[in-house]
Amino acid sequence: MVWQTKKIVRVKDLGEKQEVKTNSKTEEPKGVGLEEIKSFYDEKTSRLEKPASGIRIWMFVLFFIAALVGGFMANFFILTQESIKIPFVGEIRLKEFFPTRELTLVTEKNITVTSDLRLSDLSTRLKSQIMNIYETKEKKEGDNIFDQVYLTKEAISQAGVLTSDGWLMSAGDLGDGNKYVAVSNENKIFAIEKIVKDPLTGLNFLKVEAKNLPVINFMSGEEKIIQGEQVFSFDHSDNLFTDIVSSSSGSRINKKEDLIRSTDYFSEELILEKDYSKGEFLGSFIFGLDGLCLGIKTKERIVPYPQFERAIKSILEKKEISRNYLGLKYLRIEELAGQEFKDAEKGVIIYGDPEKSSPAEASGIKSGDVITRVDSTPLGEGVNLTEIVQKKKAGEEIRLFILRDGQETEVKVNIRSQK
Known part of the structure; x- marks a missing residue:
């Protein structure tokens, strides 16, 4: 093995240089082992220690500040937005991940009050879409100012604004022949000119003379009300x-x-x-x-x-309300605990004979028949026969698949409209 000797510069603790000269010519070392070579390269005095750079520290500080500012802005954006739209991804509804924005106040008496800010904003807006219904107070001789005041405890019912030109909906028991008024959240009084009753739900649709009223927004027919909501x-x-x-x-x-x-x-x-x-x-x-x-x-x-979506559309389009009529009463098999039915596990059992002169009677349906399907829709838990019938158009023909004496029969029925 050939060993090449070099000039080595050592740096002492006091900063002095010491030059160590070695033989410059190439010679064959004698007795040099691996341990000596390792010791030569590991010698501490052959290392030069450099002071830490201040640039790295400043870069870390700037990065930390930028992260804090970015996090604050993102948090503020999330808490003030209902949803965001991201290209190629679509709309993300933030309220599903952050359902409430809460403000917590601690009073002097250490009472903690938590308020959902979204709920507070909504309540202010929604109150303007609701009125109270009262019997009209006729002015009489000798009445004082308080006799003409409508107190909230005297309200018959609430009414929601359906249209900006004055169609309202109420669940109050409004008798025929009586005069009523609707009082807004701003204490404006509107005389009720017309009342249309919905026989299916018992709701009343009222008409007042008005313009630019704020209206209630309803859920869509495709949406579902969720248990626990x-x-x-x-x-x-x-x-x-x-x-x-x-x-x-x-x-x-x-x-x-x-x-x-x-x-x-x-x-x-x-x-x-x-x-x-x-x-x-x-x-x-x-x-x-x-x-x-x-x-x-x-x-x-x-x-x-x-259940009243159809009635709203009918009153706004036709100014009257009608309902679909079939003339059947029934029991839902899944609600009859303790009973076993060999013909079907799901569906409805016709209870009693169909009403006289009804579409069901004309089709030949009998008491005890089991309806398992309406058109292509199987009946069972979560599938409501009444809802299916009421969503059809008046005059539309539907097919009922019936089990009678163990045999399946298809029966066609024309739905009739009834006011």
């Missing part, structure tokens, strides 16, 4: 109440007769956790956190929007 409503005094959906289309079965359904009116309801049977909630509208109306409180139940 947070909702809110107002009483007649505009107090806000929050609640949770227990069932989007449930039924309160307290006696055997409650199991009997009809193709001509709805019995399912929107069930919430709290009790809204008090009079100050009559006609109250149920809203989701997106501000869309999901239902309305009547005297007996909370009617979900899909």
Whole structure:
């Protein structure tokens, strides 16, 4: 092995240079082993220590500040937006990931108050879309100023604004021949000129003379009310109440007769956790956190929007209300606990004979028949026969697939319109 000697410069602690001269000619070293070579390269004095660069520190500081500013701006954007649109991705609804924007205040008495800012914004806007209904107070001789004042505790019902030109919807029990007024959130009084009743849901559609009224927005027919969804409503005094959906289309079965359904009116309801049977909630509208109306409180139940969607379209287009008529009463097999049916596990059983002169009677349907399908739609849990019938057009023919004595039969029925 040939060993090439070189000139080595050492740096002492005091900064002095010491030059070590070696033989410059090439010679064959004697007795040089691996340990000596390793020791030569590992010698500490052969290293030059450089001071740390200040540029790296400043770069780290600037990066940290930029990250803080970016995070703050992103957080502010998320908390103030309902949704964002990203190219090639589509719209992302932020409220699904950040459902509430809350402001927490601690008072002097250490009482913590948490308020959903979105709910506060919504309530201000929605109150302008709701009025209270009162019996008209006729001015009499000797009345003082208070005799003409409409107090919220005297309200018969609430009414929601359907159109800017004065169509309203109410769940109040408005008798024929009486005069009524609608009072807005701004205490403007509107005389009710016309009342149209919906026989299917019991709702009233009212007409007042008005312009540029703020209107209620409803959920779409394709959307579903979700169990566990947070909702809110107002009483007649505009107090806000929050609640949770227990069932989007449930039924309160307290006696055997409650199991009997009809193709001509709805019995399912929107069930919430709290009790809204008090009079100050009559006609109250149920809203989701997106501000869309999901239902309305009547005297007996909370009617979900899909049940009166058709009535709203009818009153706005034709200025009258009609309903589809089939003339059948039935029981849902999945609700008959303890009963076994050898012919079908799902579907509905016709209860009693069809009504006289009804489309169902004309088609030959009999008591005890089991309807398993309507057209191509199987009946079962989550599929409502009444809802299917009421969504059809008047005069439309539907096919009912019936089990009778173990044999399946197809029956055609023409739906009739009835006012």
